[in-house]
Structure formats: C-alpha cells, structure tokens
Amino acid sequence: MASTRPQSAERGDNPGWELDRAEIERRVKELGPWFHNINLKGVQTAPDHYLGDYPGVKWRAFADALPQDLRGKTVLDIGCNAGFHAIEMKRRGAERVVGVDWADSYLEQARFAAGVLGVDVEYRRLSVYDVGLLGEKFDIVLFLGVLYHLRHPLLALDLIHAEVARDLLIFQSMQRGSREVVEVEPDYDFWETGIFNAPGWPKLHFIEHKYANDETNWWVPNLACSQAMLRSAGFEILSHPEPEVFVCRRREMPDGPDGPRPVYAARRSHSS
C-alpha cells in the first residue's frame, strides 16, 4: 500500500502556536493526565506512560500497513483521545481529518496538541453511537482502542458501517483469551454443544466490574471474535499487521434481515 510520502510543502507549513517551552510544559501539566504521549516541540505529554512510548510504539508496528500518501483523502478518528493518530494522518497529507471523542478533557488536549504543532484537525465531542450526526462518509475510519470500552460494541461497528465508512476501516482492540481461530461453519446442529468450548470459538468476555482498574472496560474479544465481529458488521479483513490491529475494507451488505442493520435508530444530521 505504501507510496511516496507527501512533501512538507504539500502538507502545509503552519509552524503552530508560538509558545515557549516553559509555557508548553505548563499547559501540558494543566491539561493532564494524558493517555497519548505526543512530542510537542520537545515536550512529551506522557513520558511515564505504563505502556511505554504510547501509542507511538504500537503505531510503528502497523503504520506501514496504511497508505503513506493520503492526499485527497478524508479520515475520521473515532475515540481520537489527544489526537496522536489524527496528527499522523495529517502528516501523510490527508485533506480533511475529523477526530471525535466522548471526553471533553481529551478533546481539550487534542486541540492544544494540534495548535502547538500547527496541524489542522477538526475535533468534535461525539459518541460513536452518534456518528450519523456527522452526515458524511470518510475514506478511512480509525477505530482504535475503543471497542472494549463500549457496552454495545457490535452496534458501534454496525453504525460505523452504515453511517461513516466509505472504504477502509483501521481497527484495534485489546484482546484476551485464546489466539486460536476456529473456521466457523455456516450452521450447526442444535445438539452440537462442544464447539462452544473450543478455544478458537469467537468469544466476547464480559467485564461486570473492572479490568485493569478501569470501569470503562466492558467487553474484551479473543482474536477469533475480533475477526468475526468485523466480518459480521460488513468489513472484509485485508491485513492483520499487528496482533490487535486489522486493516479492513467496507463491503456492501445484503439488504433484508440478514444485513447488519443497527437495531438503534441512528441519529442523523439535518443536512442528510
């Protein structure tokens, strides 16, 4: 998928806000704690992250699986947090990048980081369940590290398919359980019960209380389940460049009861 990287002149040469290092450090501290470690002109936003240089360390493991040149492309980053990936998309020349997140505190960080770096990203406070309000389809949708934070994960994938995905979906989820994958058959007899105990059967593990001291973790898939949910929601898996990451292409789903109809009536923008 790789092609030549856009030159900086084509990316725009906005130098960003003129803040000295002490002022950047002061604001970074004020806006913290940060989940994204972003280099803001020499100031790291989360230098002591428990996952290391995060999400940079993960991004570098799958960055080459995405097109290097995004000129003319539109990108939606759902659950954008402080905008690490949105910034990377602009660095690849994306024409328009929209980042949405549910948390005001992260969006404030994202706006600050984009301002300091001189990157033009449109940030909006929006839940994934309301992406229909954007009234727009995007060439690339990033859905990274959000699925397991949702009480209704398959609904979110269905809504992304129905409302905002035009072509590529870049998906990442925490995964637990077996990394085996059972080739799922089209149907099973009612008396076939053993298959559910196979380690590679798609399983979504429900977290009733907390996992990793985080009460927003609700459902954690195993590898087979990540793949099955993506397929079921209408996304063909093109590549799997990192254990938790899938590059997918949206495919049209059949109309009728077998299609992935979101059971929740999507809220749409007035213009659509």
Ligand SMILES: C[S@@+](CC[C@H](N)C(=O)[O-])C[C@H]1O[C@@H](n2cnc3c(N)ncnc32)[C@H](O)[C@@H]1O
């Ligand atoms: C683990 S972080 C992942 C951030 C980023 N996408 C990444 O991969 O580094 C999860 C993010 O999803 C956001 N989030 C959680 N529930 C959401 C929802 N219903 N709609 C939109 N964003 C949500 C959180 O606020 C948080 O920023």
